[in-house]
Amino acid sequence: MSRKNGPSLREISSFRRTVLAHFRNNGRKNLPWRKTRDPHAILVSEIMLQQTQVDRVIPYFNRWIKKFATPPALARAKLIDVLREWSGLGYNRRAKFLHDAAKEIVAKHGSRVPRDLAALLALPGVGDYTAKAVRIFAYNEPEVLIETNVRAVFLHHFFPRSKNVPDAKLLPLIEKALNGQVPRIWYAALMDYGSHLKAQNTNPSRRSKHHTKQSKFEGSLRQVRGAILRAYARGEDMAHVRSSNVAQYDKALTSLVADGLLRTPSDLP
Numbered sequence: 001m002s003r004k005n006g007p008s009l010r011e012i013s014s015f016r017r018t019v020l021a022h023f024r025n026n027g028r029k030n031l032p033w034r035k036t037r038d039p040h041a042i043l044v045s046e047i048m049l050q051q052t053q054v055d056r057v058i059p060y061f062n063r064w065i066k067k068f069a070t071p072p073a074l075a076r077a078k079l080i081d082v083l084r085e086w087s088g089l090g091y092n093r094r095a096k097f098l099h100d101a102a103k104e105i106v107a108k109h110g111s112r113v114p115r116d117l118a119a120l121l122a123l124p125g126v127g128d129y130t131a132k133a134v135r136i137f138a139y140n141e142p143e144v145l146i147e148t149n150v151r152a153v154f155l156h157h158f159f160p161r162s163k164n165v166p167d168a169k170l171l172p173l174i175e176k177a178l179n180g181q182v183p184r185i186w187y188a189a190l191m192d193y194g195s196h197l198k199a200q201n202t203n204p205s206r207r208s209k210h211h212t213k214q215s216k217f218e219g220s221l222r223q224v225r226g227a228i229l230r231a232y233a234r235g236e237d238m239a240h241v242r243s244s245n246v247a248q249y250d251k252a253l254t255s256l257v258a259d260g261l262l263r264t265p266s267d268l269p
Contacts, residue, residue, distance in 0.1 A: 039113035
């Protein structure tokens with residue numbers, strides 16, 4: 001970005017044209033959560049997409065919505081059935097967050113995912129990004145939103161040679177570019193363009209001050225937790241999980257109980 005006061009309106013307009021042209025020609029318009037404005041489906045998709053690749057999420061999302069089509073349907077389900085549907089997607093606390101959020105939506109919001117930002121933020125497992133994403137994609141509200149793909153786009157276009165760029169420098173540009181756009185379309189276009197940039201170039205997000213590498217999965221506590229929950233959901237004996245993960249088994253089990261994914265170790269077969 002060449003000037004201290006940021007890009008001109010002409011530069012912003014040119015930028016928008018680039019992003020929207022890519023979306024028209026290459027956008028992922030057939031993603032199942034883009035075919036609906038149902039806030040429950042949008043909430044499910046946003047929780048599932050946290051730290052998980054889009055292609056991996058699609059079959060889980062389709063099965064989940066078929067089985068738990070509404071907050072009441074999810075709230076009525078037993079936790080073990082919820083975990084069984086989630087099994088293999090990873091970060092299993094997200095399944096419990098969705099289950100608990102559904103119960104709260106039924107109890108406090110007339111079984112409808114709230115539109116209000118503060119009410120969304122009060123739901124279990126819903127942080128700032130998820131709450132704003134629901135408002136954008138379900139309710140078309142003009143929130144200023146940043147995530148890895150959006151970050152990549154703005155770093156690529158406006159900070160091409162900068163390193164260690166804080167989000168505080170990106171957010172005013174994101175707000176400026178959003179002005180006058182249809183929020184759900186604009187952010188879908190940004191995310192798809194960002195995904196394209198990361199695939200075609202060195203990931204621009206690496207030049208963000210907030211960039212972090214995902215921790216190694218193989219041999220991690222997260223892997224052992226997942227193995228325990230998969231066996232639990234299938235009603236399998238834990239002996240093979242325990243023998244394969246002696247060093248971390250007890251710690252993983254304790255953390256699952258602490259997170260409410262198991263009541264006590266005696267839940268296990």
